[in-house]
Amino acid sequence: MSDTYCPLIQDMVKSNETVKQVNMVTVSIHGLVSAFGIFENLLILWVIGFHVPYSVLSIWILNLAVSDLLATASLPIFTYYLAQGSTWNMGPIFCKIHSAIFFLNMFVSGFLLATISLDRCLVCLRPVWAQNFRDVRMAVVVCISLWILAFLNTVPYYLFRGTIKRQDDRIMCYYNFMQFAREGNSTEDCGIWQDATASSKFIIAFLLPLVAIVGSYVTVSSSITRRGRRRTYRFFRLVVAVVVSFVLCWAPYHLFCLLEAIAHYRPELRQFVARGMPVAASLAFINSVLNPVLYVFSCPDFMAKIRQSLSKVMESVLVEDLDDVCRRRSTTRSSVSELLQRGQRLCSAPSHNNSVGQDEDPSVF
Template sequence: MEANFSIPQNGSEVVFYDPTSSRVIWIFLVVVLSITFVLGVLGNGLVIYVAGFRMAHTVTTICYLNLALADFSYMSSLPFQIISIVMNGEWLFGWFLCKFVHMIINMNLFLSIFLITFIAMDRCICVLHPVWAQNHRTVNLARKVIVGTWTLVLLLIFPHLMFLTTVRDERGKVHCISNFESWAATTEEQVKVSMTVSLISAVTCFIIGFSIPMIFIVICYGLMAAKIGRRGFVNSSRPLRVLTAVALSFFVCWFPFQVIFLLVNTGNTETLNNIHMWVNPASTLASLNSCLNPILYVFLGQQFRERLIHSLSASLERALREDSALNSDKVRNLSLQTEDSEP
């Protein structure tokens, strides 16, 4: 059985044709994405409930709340993706949902990494400048930064949405893809515009949506380790432990897709033939990241036996709670200790 798979993900319509492995990949994608949808809706929904309604709004909780909102929004796009996979790439939901669903898919990548970077920078500021953080690190300031982040993401994905539309093929089936007919007069010009837009999209995702934020995260960890002077504090601090797991999870899930996405849009025909079989598995792995964060919040909050005794919502509340070591008295003590140890 031959099948044509089309997995729209983060600014690209990736298509490959493989008669030998198509059935296995089809089943794999549907099963994994279905499990991701169920776990993601339940987990992120619970995080939204706990962080939004059960906990005091702090800088940390509103960051994780917005991260859960981004992941929950992405979960809402999975049923459309699954149905499109089952229909061999055909889009049944019209022009508006074509743009709206892909807007959510693109937003998730940028919002997730930007929010993780902001949390890392916030932790770094608390360690490096505890007194300033105690006086100026406010919820209102954090909300303004997060609103600015949402706005920046919308601006980044807007160009892609301009080209995205529904197109009917020669067999009468409708697909949700980028169309450049109105932007170029001839077929040759359309191909050039398509290649240019795809290249810009791939480079933007890899540099702005992955590489630069990950560099900032690594720098923040390096500065915190240098300032604190003893790595045990970083390892024992629950919020830093949760942040580390969330950042590593994002890197592991998204790095393969980012590399393949970049190669697909910058490589030659020989390169495409060698990597096309990895496109859909990498895309599915990237989707899996959106359901992992709530699991990490719980499993890193306390030991396994304790989690069996306490409710899941209580575990999430403890995992997302502000680090007590960053409260005013202990922060000042930490600052004095680090300053006394410096030459």
């Protein structure tokens, strides 16, 4: 690996400062998000996979839960990285894989949230077409296509990612654009790659999904308004929650990515970007926890399924325990009854049969 890096990375390599206060906040956020997100998304996968008939909406939510589960499951690794003082000890390949999971979730989440919004808009505006062509098979094909598209968009970030050793012997897991820079044009190429990655993430994973979400819900809301105010108000609350959560979780991250690209030309911004990027990434991960809350747990039917599923599990556990106790009691009672009957036969037997007691002592009864 080359000993020279892009200007922003060079400043990070020379920095010996560990922002412990920011790291502790980030570690705490990551720990809470990871624990709750893993449980939450596993619960959704369990309920949809075993207790809910497959439908178009369940396919959307199932894929969204898989993506969010991957993101939240990778959080403990990044939490460990931060807790160790922002030093990566798991090798360059795992650095690439861990970073790729984050970006894969970023693209898949944006694509799926936009797809769910467009699907609802289509059902509302074209109910006949939706009835004839909207089915589970179509949803599966769309989801596979979205995963492939997200994977292709993730590949550049996998290639650019690498481990970089600082002067204080800490190891970063970050971009290393210099490994693809042309000789003699390294600084210019660094700026080009930095601008390209930041702008492409912002447009593909944030701006376009946001436009699709807002545009779809505005269209649906205007259509529902003609049917009655009460339904519009309930729908409006969900729309506001979806848009606000998406913006609050992902806007800070993309803002810092754009600032990071600007910092290539504005050195005074580099320290601010280095401090704020971990916190912004943590907020982005929170979206993996909010997605199920907004799209799944807000649905009364799904909550009823969860309660039914949990009650069935507890009921089966209790029934198994009770059956086990009953079997043990039944076995014990039958054994005692059998022994009492044998004792009564021995006590009432003639004296010349007492030789049997050599094998079975009747005094034990």
